[in-house]
């Protein structure tokens with residue numbers, strides 16, 4: 001009998017953890033965003049010669065810079081998905097956005113700048 005209780009306790013703990021994870025996933029999809037971040041002169045230059053090459057060309061198939069509507073569905077995936085697709089590449093989007101000179105921090109900022117939003121304050125402070 002005693003082992004029975006122990007097993008059901010573990011099951012309960014497992015269920016709790018699974019529920020918590022589900023909550024976290026949900027929180028991410030309703031993440032709130034602020035206005036796009038500011039870039040330094042150097043970052044703007046880098047952004048222009050890399051990201052805008054495709055994201056400023058309507059024939060490239062990339063969601064366009066400054067076109068808020070085409071970014072809504074992208075943001076709906078959550079920032080982590082956009083970030084991982086930028087680092088690893090995704091469909092016609094090359095890994096690192098073909099920007100070998102960009103640091104990971106640059107890329108984080110460029111995604112937000114390109115998509116016209118910034119992560120909320122709480123996320124930024126982490």
Ligand code: HEC
Nearest residue numbers: 050051054061062074082085091092093097098099110111
């Ligand atoms: C060679 C062209 C090209 C360059 C350069 C490029 N992109 Fe993209 N990017 C694309 C295309 C095409 C897509 C759309 C992929 C799809 O959904 O089919 C895309 C999609 C994206 C997405 C959305 C991914 C998603 O999950 O929906 C992000 C974010 C992004 N690019 C960021 C960047 C950033 C930041 C840079 C500059 C560092 C950059 N891209 C440079 C072509 C490019």
